[in-house]
Amino acid sequence: MPAVPMFTPRLMKAHAAAHYLGVSPSKLRTLDLPCKRDGGNVLYDRLDLDAYADALPYEGQAQDGRDTVCDSIFGVKG
Template sequence: MSTAARVRIEPRGLSKHDAAAYIGISATKFDQLIADGRMPAPKRIDGRVLWDRFDLDAAWDALPTERAANPLDNFLR
């Protein structure tokens, strides 16, 4: 099979470092989000600790969206 024909398989389980990178934050910040419940707890497979990519997606979707500033807000105050 040629290199061009290979299919990339995305892992479902991610290490803490990879899970933090997937979300776009440092591992330290990721630990904080786990502690306060904004990111999911990991799953354990024997000695491996992994985060489910789908759980990370759900946690990401549940984070609040910052509302864009409306120029009329200052005018109406």
């Protein structure tokens, strides 16, 4: 049984980075995230993955953070 690290590594291979974000490796390749190379390894920085996830809008929130049309119709304030 492989050892499971007790911490999240700073740099991750594509499969681990995809798992970290909750997407497939093929989806990860389409996200245009910055990556680093170490020899033949393509590595993703956890800080870049966190920044990508933090920039995603919450469900029902417009991309720019403003209220959506539905919010204004139902009187919801963001």
